[in-house]
Amino acid sequence: MDLIGEGLKQALHLLLQGDSEVWQITWLSLRISGLATVISLVIGLPLGTLLALGRFPGRRFLVSLVNTGMALPPVVVGLIVSIFLWRSGLLGGLRLMYTPTAMVIAQTMIAAPMVIGLTLSGLQQLDGRLQWQLLGVGASPLQMVWMLWREARLPLLAALMAGFGSVISEVGASMMVGGNLRGYTRVLTTAIVMETSKGQFDVALALSAILLSLAYVVNLTFTWIQQRKQ
Amino acid sequence: MTELLSLQNVHVQRSGQVVLSVDSLSIEQGQRMVVVGPNGSGKSTLLLTLARLLHPSAGRILWRGEDLARVPALVYRRQIGLVLQDALLLDTSVYENVALGLRFRGVSERQVRQRVDAWLERLGVLALRQRPAHRLSGGEAQRVSLARALALEPQLLLLDEPFSALDAPTRLRLQEDLQSLLQEMALTVVMVTHDLSEALLLAQRMAVMMNGRIVQVGSATEVLGAPVSPQVAEFVGVETVLPGVVEGEQDGVLLVRCADHVLEVVGQVESGRPVYVCLRPEDVTLWPAAMKPPSSSARNWLEATVTRLLPQGPLVRVTLSGADVPLVALVTRASAAGLALQPGVRVRASFKASAAHVIRR
Numbered sequence: 001m002d003l004i005g006e007g008l009k010q011a012l013h014l015l016l017q018g019d020s021e022v023w024q025i026t027w028l029s030l031r032i033s034g035l036a037t038v039i040s041l042v043i044g045l046p047l048g049t050l051l052a053l054g055r056f057p058g059r060r061f062l063v064s065l066v067n068t069g070m071a072l073p074p075v076v077v078g079l080i081v082s083i084f085l086w087r088s089g090l091l092g093g094l095r096l097m098y099t100p101t102a103m104v105i106a107q108t109m110i111a112a113p114m115v116i117g118l119t120l121s122g123l124q125q126l127d128g129r130l131q132w133q134l135l136g137v138g139a140s141p142l143q144m145v146w147m148l149w150r151e152a153r154l155p156l157l158a159a160l161m162a163g164f165g166s167v168i169s170e171v172g173a174s175m176m177v178g179g180n181l182r183g184y185t186r187v188l189t190t191a192i193v194m195e196t197s198k199g200q201f202d203v204a205l206a207l208s209a210i211l212l213s214l215a216y217v218v219n220l221t222f223t224w225i226q227q228r229k230q
Numbered sequence: 231m232t233e234l235l236s237l238q239n240v241h242v243q244r245s246g247q248v249v250l251s252v253d254s255l256s257i258e259q260g261q262r263m264v265v266v267g268p269n270g271s272g273k274s275t276l277l278l279t280l281a282r283l284l285h286p287s288a289g290r291i292l293w294r295g296e297d298l299a300r301v302p303a304l305v306y307r308r309q310i311g312l313v314l315q316d317a318l319l320l321d322t323s324v325y326e327n328v329a330l331g332l333r334f335r336g337v338s339e340r341q342v343r344q345r346v347d348a349w350l351e352r353l354g355v356l357a358l359r360q361r362p363a364h365r366l367s368g369g370e371a372q373r374v375s376l377a378r379a380l381a382l383e384p385q386l387l388l389l390d391e392p393f394s395a396l397d398a399p400t401r402l403r404l405q406e407d408l409q410s411l412l413q414e415m416a417l418t419v420v421m422v423t424h425d426l427s428e429a430l431l432l433a434q435r436m437a438v439m440m441n442g443r444i445v446q447v448g449s450a451t452e453v454l455g456a457p458v459s460p461q462v463a464e465f466v467g468v469e470t471v472l473p474g475v476v477e478g479e480q481d482g483v484l485l486v487r488c489a490d491h492v493l494e495v496v497g498q499v500e501s502g503r504p505v506y507v508c509l510r511p512e513d514v515t516l517w518p519a520a521m522k523p524p525s526s527s528a529r530n531w532l533e534a535t536v537t538r539l540l541p542q543g544p545l546v547r548v549t550l551s552g553a554d555v556p557l558v559a560l561v562t563r564a565s566a567a568g569l570a571l572q573p574g575v576r577v578r579a580s581f582k583a584s585a586a587h588v589i590r591r
Contacts, residue, residue, distance in 0.1 A: 129314055132283045136312025136388070137331035137378060140304055147330075151321055 007205025014206045021183075026210055029187040032100055033168040036107030040115045040163050043108070045156070048119025049145055053131065066120065069113025074106075078176030081106045085177065098179035103187070106173035111163035118162055122155025123148055154226050161222045168215055188214070232259040233295070234386060234418050235280065240289035242279050250275045250442045252289070257386075262412060262419040264429040267439030268465060273422035276439065277390045280420060281312050308335060311379030315391040317371035319363035324355065324374050327363050331382045349377040352411065369400035376408065380415075387412075389421035393428060405431050426466060430454075438462050454510075456587050463508045463589065469558040470509040473591065476501050483583045488555050493530050497588040504591040511547065513585035514559035516569055519576040529580045532557065536575045539566065546571070550579055 014022050051063055084090050085097040085105075096102045126148060134144040149156060171189035178185035180194055188211040195204035235257040242250035250272045257263050267273050278284040279291070282303050291298040293306060311331075319327045328346045337345070350356040353373040358366065366374065372392060379387060392408075393401040409431055412419055422439075423429050429436060429450070436453045438446040446458045457463035460471045474488035476499050483494045486507055495507055523531040534550035534557060541547075546566040550557040557579050561571075569577060 127316070127318060129316070130318050132278065132281070133312065133314055133318040134330075135283060135307060136281050136310070136314070137382065138304070138308040138334045139331075140334070143334050147320065 003201050004205065007202040008209065010202035011206030011209040014203070015210070022207070022210065024183065025186055025188055025191050025207070026214065028100065028185075029168065029189070029211070030214065032103050032174075032187060033107060033164060036104050036111055036167050037115075037160065037164040039104070039108045040111035041160060044112050044115030044159070044163070045119055045149070048116040048159075049123060049149070051116065052120045052123035053145070053148075063120065066113050066117045070117045072110060072113060073172070074110055074170040074174075075172035075176065077106050077109045078173035081109065081173065081177045097177065098181060098185060100178070100185055102177040103174050103185060106177045107167035107170065110170055110173060111167045114166055115159045115163045118159030119152075119156060122152040122159065125155065126151055157222055157226050161219055164218060165215060168218070169211070233257070234259045234261075234293070235420075236292045238290045238292070240279065240286045240291060242275055242284055243287045244275065244284070248287075248442065250279060250286075252276065252444050255437060255444055255447065257418060257420060260416045260418055262417075262421070262432055262434040263437060264433035264435070265420065265422040265437045265439055265444075266426060266429045266465070267422075267424065269424055271424075271439040272442035273424070273439050274390055275442070277388050277420065277422045280386075281310060281388050282306055308382075309385045311382045311384035311387045313372075313375050313379045313387070313389045313392045315394055317363075317366075317368075317375035319366070319371055319374060319378075321364060322362070323359070324350070324361050324363055324366070325359045327374055328377045328381050330378060335382075345381045345383075346377075349381040350374075353377045353380075354407065367400075368396050369404060372396060372404060373407075376404075380411070385418065387417055387419045389419065391423050391425075392421070394423070394425065401428075408432070438465065440465070457508060457589065459589060460506050460508075463506070463587075467510060468508040468587075469511045470507075470514070470556070472507045472509075472555050474505055474507050476503045476505055476588075484588060486588065491530075491532065491555055493555075493586065494583040495586040495588050496584045499588055499590060506589040506591060508587045508589060509557070509581055509585065511558045511560035514557055514579050514581050516548065516559050516561055516565065516571070517578040517580065518569060519578055521578055523578065523580065529582055530586075532579045534577055534579050536571050536573055536577060538573060539571060550577070 051059060051066065081102060082097070085094070085102050086092055087097070130148065130151065131144060134147050139147060169189065171193055174187055175190045175193065178187070178190060180186050180190040188207050192204050192207045192211070195207065233256055237252045237255040240250065240252045241248055265273050265276060275284060279286060282298065293301055298306060320330065325346055328350060329342045332342045332345060347356065350359055353376055355370055355373045355377065358370060363371065363374065376392065393405055396404065405428060412432065421432060433450050436448060436450050437444050438453060440461055446453055446462050454466050457466050457468060463471055472488040474486040474493065477485045477487050477492060478501050479485065484497050484499060486493045486495050486505060488507060493507055499505055519533065523529070532555060536548055537551045538549040539546055544563060545560050546563055548559045548561060548566070548571060550559065559579060
C-alpha cells in the first residue's frame with residue numbers, strides 16, 4: 001500500500017512541478033493516438049458505410065474480416081508493421097522503423113477495424129427504409145450518406161471513442177515499431193512498461209495516472225456529447 | 231388528359247424472383263390513382279419502382295413520354311414526393327424535417343422558411359414547428375411526413391399506405407384532410423393501400439393488384455361493381471360468389487342457374503356459358519320468412535336459414551344457408567333486432583338483378 005501511496009504522491013509531484021519529459025511523453029501519446037484515430041475515421045467511416053449500405057459479392061467475407069480485425073492483438077499488428085518497415089522489408093527504404101510515423105501506422109491498423117465495424121453496425125441499426133425515404137425526397141447519394149451519418153451520430157461517436165481508447169492504451173505495437181526512444185517515440189504506455197521493469201513504480205504509477213486521466217477526460221467529453229440529448 | 235407516367239411490360243425481380251409484372255399501366259396528369267391489393271401482392275414494389283428505388287429487370291417506364299431509364303435518377307426523384315407507411319422522420323425538429331427535401335435541392339433559406347411554414351399550417355401542425363420529431367404522435371408524424379413531401383411541390387406524389395400505422399379516428403381525420411388537399415391541388419398521385427375504404431376515399435381511378443400483376447383498372451364504381459375475377463370480387467368485398475350457367479335471357483336480364491335456383495342477373499353473356507354470380511353483402515336484403523314476395527319486382531327471392539351473426543360496428547354480418555345458394559348479408563343492428571335474427575331463424579333474402587354481377591368462368 002505504501003508503494004501505491006508513494007507512487008501517487010510522486011505522480012502529483014511530477015505533474016505539479018511540470019516535469020518537461022512527462023509532458024513531452026503525454027503530448028506525444030496524444031498526438032500519435034489522436035492522429036491514428038483521425039486517419040482511422042477517414043478510412044473507417046467510408047468503408048463502414050460501404051459495407052453497411054452496399055450489396056456486392058464478397059461483402060460478407062469483408063464483414064467477417066473487419067470483425068476479426070476488431071479483435072486483432074496489438075503485438076500481431078506490431079509484428080506485421082515491423083516486417084514491412086524493417087530495413088530489409090517491403091517498405092524498408094522509407095526508413096520509418098522506430099519513428100512516430102511507424103507508431104501511427106500501427107495504431108491506425110488497430111483502430112481502423114474498430115471504426116469500420118462500429119460504423120457498419122451503427123448504420124445497420126437505422127431503419128433500412130430511411131435510405132429510400134431520403135432518396136425519395138430528393139437526396140443525392142452523398143446527401144443521403146451524410147444524413148445517415150447524422151442519424152447514426154451516437155453510434156459513430158462510440159466508434160470514435162472505441163478507436164481512440166484502443167490505441168491510447170495499447171503498448172505492444174508501439175513498443176515494437178516505436179522502440180520507446182527517449183524524447184522521440186516514448187509514449188505513456190511504453191514508458192510505463194519501462195519504468196515498471198526498472199522497478200520505478202512511483203514513476204510508473206504517475207504515468208499511469210496521467211494515462212488514465214487522459215483517457216477519462218477524452219471519453220468524458222465524448223460521453224457528454226453523446227448523452228447531451230438524453 | 232396528358233399521360234404523365236406509363237409502364238410497359240415492366241418486370242421487377244427481388245432475390246431472383248419476379249415480384250412485379252405489369253403489362254400496362256398509365257397515369258394521367260392530375261389523376262389520383264389508387265392501387266389496391268392484398269398484402270404481399272406487389273403494391274409497395276410497384277410504388278418503389280415508380281420512385282426509381284427499385285429497378286425493372288425488363289420493360290419500360292415512360293415519364294412524360296420519355297424512357298425513364300434515360301432520365302438521371304436524381305433529376306427524376308427531385309420531381310416526385312414520397313411518403314411511406316412509417317413517417318421515418320429524422321432525429322431533429324419538425325421544421326428541419328419538412329425543410330429536408332428543399333435543402334437537398336439548394337432552395338434559398340427564405341423560400342425554405344416560407345414553404346415549410348405554409349405546409350405545416352396547411353397540414354395543421356404549425357404549432358409543432360420546433361418540436362423534436364421523436365416526440366410526435368403517429369398522426370402528427372405522418373402529417374409532418376406529408377408536409378415534407380408536399381413542400382417539394384412534386385409533379386407526382388407517391389404514397390405507400392400512409393395511414394395504415396394510425397389509429398382509426400386519427401386515420402379518418404388525416405384521410406379527410408388529405409382528400410381535400412389533393413382535390414384542391416389537382417396533383418398527380420399514386421397511392422397504394424390494402425384498405426378498400428381508404429382507396430374509395432381518394433381514388434379517381436383504381437388498379438387492383440394480385441400476385442404481382444395488375445388485374446383490373448377502372449373507376450371505383452367499375453371495380454367494385456364489376457370485378458373481373460372471383461379473386462378481385464373477394465378482395466373488393468363481394469362475399470357471395472356463386473358458380474352457375476347462363477340458361478337464357480328474359481327482358482334484358484340473364485337467367486343463371488345456380489344449383490336448383492334460377493337467378494335473374496343483369497349482364498351480357500351468351501347462353502350456355504358457365505359464370506360466377508357475384509353479390510355484395512350490402513345488396514342483400516332480409517325479410518321475415520312469412521312475407522310474400524311481390525310478383526312484379528325484378529328481385530331474386532330466396533329462402534334461407536341464419537347460420538351465423540357477426541357484429542361489425544353498427545352493422546351485423548349475417549351468414550345464411552339452407553337455401554340452395556349460400557349468401558352473406560350485411561344489415562343494420564336495428565334490422566337484425568327487428569327481424570329477431572339469430573342462428574336457426576328462417577328468413578327470406580332478396581337482391582336486385584342489377585345488384586348482382588356476372589363473371590365468365
